[in-house]
Amino acid sequence: MDLHIKKLFDSLPKELFNLKIIHHGATVNTVFAGGYFEGRTIKLSNDLIALQVNDEYSDSVSKINKITFENPNQIVSIIVPKYEKWLSKPRELLKYIKSNYNDIPNYVLYTDATDVAILNDIDNPKEILDFYNCDILFNCEPNYMHTGFGFPSHGYYDKLYIDEIPIYQELNEKKYGVKHSRSINGGVFLGKKDSVIFMLEESLRYMEDDFNKGFPYGCLDDQCMFRWLQNRYFDMISVDAFSNYFLFAYPKCLEVDENDWEHFHNFKKNNEKLYIEKNK
Secondary structure: OOHHHHHHHHHOOHHHHHOOEEEOHHHHHHHHHOOOOOOOEEOEOOOEEEEEEEOHHHHHHOOHHHOEEOOHHHEEEEEOOOOOOOOHHHHHHHHHHHHOHHHOOOEEEEEOOOOEEEOOOEOOHHHHHHHHOOOEEEEEEOOOOOOOOOOOOOOOOHHHHHHHHHHHHHHHHHHHOOOOOOEEEEEEEEEEHHHHHHHHHHHHHHHOOOHHHOOOOOOOOHHHHHHHHHHHOOOOEEEOOOOOOEEEOOHHHHHOOOOOOOOOOHHHHHHHHHHHHHOO
16 A cells, blocks of 8 residues: 555544545545455445436446445446536436335435445434434535535525524524534435435425526525525434534544544534433
8 A cells, every 4th residue: 555545544533434424535535545445345224225426427436336335236326418517416316216216215325426435334224314303314514604616696695695594503503402503515415215305306496497586596506405495394304413424524624633613523522412412
């Protein structure tokens, strides 16, 4: 192994490898280069299917496709001729799930392809959702920021980030006892099949409409769309706020001191006990 890669791999926190899924190109690439998946087979629960939406190039470089699974039939890459940001994702997921409804099990896992890795067996999807008392659980970003997707115009998403954040914080305070802004990362989610269908139908209803009506109509950033929907269906849609199962593993969250708000254990360390007490 290249000494530089070995140094990076050895520097990763050991707790990282207890997670089910990580998402971020730099960290995922380091894990692969460090040999983590050599001789390793990942098992998914029989009531779970894992889906991706890719064009041919993305499918050829998909990290998910480079992992050995006990049952490869549970890993499905939906191939599109041309990937439209970001309409292809909800559109093709919905089409596939509805077309194959009777053959798809109760739980659906979506992952981006090129920068996501499933590190460990996922043997009880129900338990994961039950912990957060939700039907759909997204990967979590540490704050409520925009990803920089520019279309249709500057300022179009202001309504989401001005009007919706206070609503989101109030909802979080009721659920967690903390008025936090940890929010949806759209690259990974796990959900009950029927609830996923509902969420995708709602998403496309707005995303495919005329953006001249103003946000959320014509919203082409699926992550922004999901965040807006979460405020309307908060009991259905949640985030892995404590990073118990998924992690948006950007390098800084792994490198800073544990007392820094960006450290991937900081929010869990300071707030999970309160959440558990509130939900006994």
